[in-house]
Amino acid sequence: MKKAILIVQCPDQKGIVAEVSRFLYSYHGNILEVDQHVDVEMGMFFMRAAWELDTFSLGKEEILPRFEAEVGERFSMETKLHFSDPKPRMAIFVSKLSHCLFDILGRHHAGQLDVEIPMVVSNHSDLQGIVEAFGIPFFHIPLSAANKESAEARQLDLLAEHQVDFIVLARYMQILSGDFIRHFPNRIINIHHSFLPAFVGARPYHAAFERGVKIIGATAHYVTEELDAGPIIEQEVARVRHHNTIAELVQIGQDVEKVTLSKAIKYHVERKVLAFKNKTVIFY
Amino acid sequence: MKKAILIVQCPDQKGIVAEVSRFLYSYHGNILEVDQHVDVEMGMFFMRAAWELDTFSLGKEEILPRFEAEVGERFSMETKLHFSDPKPRMAIFVSKLSHCLFDILGRHHAGQLDVEIPMVVSNHSDLQGIVEAFGIPFFHIPLSAANKESAEARQLDLLAEHQVDFIVLARYMQILSGDFIRHFPNRIINIHHSFLPAFVGARPYHAAFERGVKIIGATAHYVTEELDAGPIIEQEVARVRHHNTIAELVQIGQDVEKVTLSKAIKYHVERKVLAFKNKTVIFY
Amino acid sequence: MKKAILIVQCPDQKGIVAEVSRFLYSYHGNILEVDQHVDVEMGMFFMRAAWELDTFSLGKEEILPRFEAEVGERFSMETKLHFSDPKPRMAIFVSKLSHCLFDILGRHHAGQLDVEIPMVVSNHSDLQGIVEAFGIPFFHIPLSAANKESAEARQLDLLAEHQVDFIVLARYMQILSGDFIRHFPNRIINIHHSFLPAFVGARPYHAAFERGVKIIGATAHYVTEELDAGPIIEQEVARVRHHNTIAELVQIGQDVEKVTLSKAIKYHVERKVLAFKNKTVIFY
Amino acid sequence: MKKAILIVQCPDQKGIVAEVSRFLYSYHGNILEVDQHVDVEMGMFFMRAAWELDTFSLGKEEILPRFEAEVGERFSMETKLHFSDPKPRMAIFVSKLSHCLFDILGRHHAGQLDVEIPMVVSNHSDLQGIVEAFGIPFFHIPLSAANKESAEARQLDLLAEHQVDFIVLARYMQILSGDFIRHFPNRIINIHHSFLPAFVGARPYHAAFERGVKIIGATAHYVTEELDAGPIIEQEVARVRHHNTIAELVQIGQDVEKVTLSKAIKYHVERKVLAFKNKTVIFY
CATH class of the missing domain: 3.40.50.170 (Formyl transferase, N-terminal domain)
Structure with missing residues (x-):
């Protein structure tokens, strides 16, 4: 199964998990793994989400720009997108x-x-x-x-x-x-x-x-x-x-x-x- | 800090994380911890979310019925709600x-x-x-x-x-x-x-x-x-x-x-x- | 450094350590390792001793018969002798x-x-x-x-x-x-x-x-x-x-x-x- | 069971184990535990031996002087003797x-x-x-x-x-x-x-x-x-x-x-x- 993996870090704010998961759901992403961490001392939010690529309705090239526009910019996120294929x-x-x-x-x-x-x-x-x-x-x-x-x-x-x-x-x-x-x-x-x-x-x-x-x-x-x-x-x-x-x-x-x-x-x-x-x- | 803790298990479906986190966000829940697990063999979804109670806009008694109506029933969830106070x-x-x-x-x-x-x-x-x-x-x-x-x-x-x-x-x-x-x-x-x-x-x-x-x-x-x-x-x-x-x-x-x-x-x-x-x- | 290794097991009795170590010392054995164990339940004694072969005054072939005659028979020992060289x-x-x-x-x-x-x-x-x-x-x-x-x-x-x-x-x-x-x-x-x-x-x-x-x-x-x-x-x-x-x-x-x-x-x-x-x- | 425990350290030499165990055996010591260690870098020998006190033929006060005279002085040992009773x-x-x-x-x-x-x-x-x-x-x-x-x-x-x-x-x-x-x-x-x-x-x-x-x-x-x-x-x-x-x-x-x-x-x-x-x- 081919996977997409999104890595996000940004200043901690309310609503991040809701917005990221809403984004993935809106394009039919079947989430496989979600992990998040809040570093209270530094006020930083970290998240990793992995989902099935085959059933996702955005093409590989579209995902990151669309995510930035819909979610990332609003939360000042630093975002990385990886795919399980091709292998690193x-x-x-x-x-x-x-x-x-x-x-x-x-x-x-x-x-x-x-x-x-x-x-x-x-x-x-x-x-x-x-x-x-x-x-x-x-x-x-x-x-x-x-x-x-x-x-x-x-x-x-x-x-x-x-x-x-x-x-x-x-x-x-x-x-x-x-x-x-x-x-x-x-x-x-x-x-x-x-x-x-x-x-x-x-x-x-x-x-x-x-x-x-x-x-x-x-x-x-x-x-x-x-x-x-x-x-x-x-x-x-x-x-x-x-x-x-x-x-x-x-x-x-x-x-x-x-x-x-x-x-x-x-x-x-x-x-x-x-x-x-x-x-x-x-x-x- | 007083916390509410929601435990959910249900058959695995798309959109659960999005809906649960949207629910919490819509009532101003500041999420402290979210964990989820999909048991692929059994086709079951498990989730635990903890958030600050003091800044949440629903009263203790309102949370569970509101959650059931807005989210739980739709996904056939088995839901439990706990509070950090009073202590078990x-x-x-x-x-x-x-x-x-x-x-x-x-x-x-x-x-x-x-x-x-x-x-x-x-x-x-x-x-x-x-x-x-x-x-x-x-x-x-x-x-x-x-x-x-x-x-x-x-x-x-x-x-x-x-x-x-x-x-x-x-x-x-x-x-x-x-x-x-x-x-x-x-x-x-x-x-x-x-x-x-x-x-x-x-x-x-x-x-x-x-x-x-x-x-x-x-x-x-x-x-x-x-x-x-x-x-x-x-x-x-x-x-x-x-x-x-x-x-x-x-x-x-x-x-x-x-x-x-x-x-x-x-x-x-x-x-x-x-x-x-x-x-x-x-x-x- | 070439080593000889003696393994002994027998019914537990007084004086075994003394006799084994006396034997090795009497032929100028420089003991490198000695370990012993008494299994109280089974009444059994176990010992392992390793010493330098080069400075030992008995030849490889002489050691076991001499040990049996001087020590082993008296204590009804089951004895094995190994050498570090040649390798197993x-x-x-x-x-x-x-x-x-x-x-x-x-x-x-x-x-x-x-x-x-x-x-x-x-x-x-x-x-x-x-x-x-x-x-x-x-x-x-x-x-x-x-x-x-x-x-x-x-x-x-x-x-x-x-x-x-x-x-x-x-x-x-x-x-x-x-x-x-x-x-x-x-x-x-x-x-x-x-x-x-x-x-x-x-x-x-x-x-x-x-x-x-x-x-x-x-x-x-x-x-x-x-x-x-x-x-x-x-x-x-x-x-x-x-x-x-x-x-x-x-x-x-x-x-x-x-x-x-x-x-x-x-x-x-x-x-x-x-x-x-x-x-x-x-x-x- | 009451135990005596002898602790010895001295410069490494041949025959120490043989002499210590011979000493204990000669006074009918039933050895319960023997451990020894040679620190090759420092050229030091360390040993601990424990035996049953009740069947030993030396009185508590006699052990250390007799050991020093028969064994310790010859090897320049630093020796300590302990008993399991009274408790520390x-x-x-x-x-x-x-x-x-x-x-x-x-x-x-x-x-x-x-x-x-x-x-x-x-x-x-x-x-x-x-x-x-x-x-x-x-x-x-x-x-x-x-x-x-x-x-x-x-x-x-x-x-x-x-x-x-x-x-x-x-x-x-x-x-x-x-x-x-x-x-x-x-x-x-x-x-x-x-x-x-x-x-x-x-x-x-x-x-x-x-x-x-x-x-x-x-x-x-x-x-x-x-x-x-x-x-x-x-x-x-x-x-x-x-x-x-x-x-x-x-x-x-x-x-x-x-x-x-x-x-x-x-x-x-x-x-x-x-x-x-x-x-x-x-x-x-």
Whole structure:
């Protein structure tokens, strides 16, 4: 079933739900999901509605202008419209650690992720064989302090050429430039291997070991220019014990990273993540 | 802030959300929460809407008849209307085990449960002192095979006299008669000390120990005439290990029971539980 | 570092820990891990000790006879001796569902599983390409009611030929014969897609959906002739909600299956699982 | 059954387990629990052994000197000996928030905590009635900037008079002086309402809300002079969502605090916590 998904955010006012649902009903929209959230502190309203496209009486191109005219302008809404078809196009960036990449490829192979994966980019060539066995094109773009600018230019070209909608950093051990990030605002998902805001930066498992914590975690977030400080999409944790070595923390943590990242990707693909200021509303 | 809460269930049709929200908007309802769910298999629609009562232009008594006339009848809705004020009135039934009872009393004392507790009923007198220290009336109604009928009659009288809305069985080790249960349909919450449907009936911790499970659980459910088979409201689990004795399973399990039961009570009090056939929709 | 691992079980008596540790010390064993458990109900003692092999003054072949003579016979011990090198040899049986298989292959590729995987066996050929991309031999052995006996004979031949120590059923949708199972007592690990003993048998996610449970689970267990009734090695759970369809339960559950099975494999490989009667001691 | 519990830590060497278990065996000790841990990084050995006291052939007073002479001195061990009887004596310090206090009193009433509670100390009198209903003496010691020194002196007098072994800060909203802390090294357990090291200091739930985390937590730790930086004993977490207000974070968090603190108390009482430098070994 093909779906349309409307995302709305605006200052909170009376009558929004009534007007949005009246609009959809007036064009014979069969609503599948509606979620709304009022952030009382910020006085903001957030809404997500999904409905069947086939029986809707407006064409794909007509929906947004008609919605703006009938509803959106009146409430000063910021509106986005998505369709379940065609699927969003996701690029994966990876370095040498394979666990998150393989996890995503396995889910995609099993039909669990409604995305196209037109490309995997890596600064190493180690994982090329298996990526290609999954039928995904692999681009090896080596990186050094010297060539960072040209490498990012090459990446941006490839992303444009393959019409990529969003990027997943599946343990990509390079820091993206502010310029690169500005091409994909709230459309780059990173997995950080700690329970943020604890253990920002490099070697969080070592830091967790030093502090003697009893639980470790991982955080999937949108990338912003400030390191590890973007809006958090998902977090998960796992229990560790005094006898776990750093190597074991890494291994336990990798399982947490995989699950956390895959959930964040799923929420993003299903258009369930609404980022506002530095926080997210997740309508799962 | 005083709230009105409307609960609706009906066969799924187009336009329900639009009509319900239009109704609320037309009388100046400031919607605080809206949740809806479509059960595609059963073709049923479920909705919960909460709004500010003070600024609503209909009086408490007018709301339901007006809603039925304008919306409910057209969609063949089954409708319930609740108000946050006055608070629902909850009776607690308990035997000798204190952990669930004390947990509820502690939460109530801390202002975490928006209920009145007009009475605790027990077939033993052991817990009377502490219940009364919390300022709650305690009724000791001894039970035996011989006096069960008259004891239940006495309980029903007390419940009526104290205008009790719903009952919590906080490890009440007696089986209620079908007649008693029919006085409170989907308004008696029991905590069963296993992860249902595993280990129905008596001594579930012993059965879990025998089977060598690695996780134990608890289940809060509405009481129906079939033992441990009513609609499940909440479940929680905890990990156990080979070295845990049955006594330790009991102790670990009691923590799970407390948390599970208190969540179920909270959902029920906030009118977030919609039971249909033998399942529940929980709008938490 | 190469390790020796001694597993002991016997009727509980005084002095066992002292004698075992004295034995290891007398031959200069540097103990790395010691765990013991007394099952008071059954009057049984269980112990696992691991020590450095390189600095031990007994040769690999001498250890067990010397231990039996000096300690084991006196306490009527049932004793097993393992070495970390060479690695145990694990066969994977799979049908069409790829999630557990790919998860295991990914972990193996990342160096997280200290096993050799000499063969993957499947009754379908769908997964052959990716298995071989991981460098693992794949054997397609079609199965029908008619050829079951000869197919199992072929499987047993291959297992013998590749010197397989234990078998993992990674969602292998065929029931093994009692004869096959008796070749690998407590050496076949199955993943069942429910929280046993709830939902034994086929289609557990459908049964969980029907019952309206709030948590689903998976169980890794040793295969015995009674279906889904063998000793439980590991269990994990995940929360589900009223809006989750059966397809979503399957998807959420597959993540649980992967984690549960991989933990069970790890415990087995590290010789941390001691099965006795129908339960397990797990020294993790 | 009365138990003796021996706690040992020393530089790692060969033969420790053998010698300790030989010692216990030579005096007819029936070992109930043995746990050991080697911290490879620090080159330290940790061990805990529990055995039946009634059948042991050394008197309570003889054990430690004999052990030191036969085993301890040779390995440069730091040794502690505890007995399950008499029970350790625990004081509870509390301010106005009742949830942790009531949780502890409930567990104690249910026989789950093997401690004596000779006193509850509070800088407010609010909770006096219920504490006394549980049969526990309550001491109201008001606190201000002006009287802090004399108040602490009074507390120390009471603690000495009641022969208190360790103190639990059950949301006691006062900072103890370094002098006070030095009277009870690794014998004051605090519950901090965040997942340390995230959100050190005041108002952690507000900070968690601001950052938009998806999981909150609590940390039980020994109190040291540096705020919220002592050895961590236990941590627990709970999931939160975008719609949770700060008040709801507080409420969800209080459940986590209760469970975390009660586990830490239990480990401490059972002598399962070995603190070394700023970390803990927990033999649960």
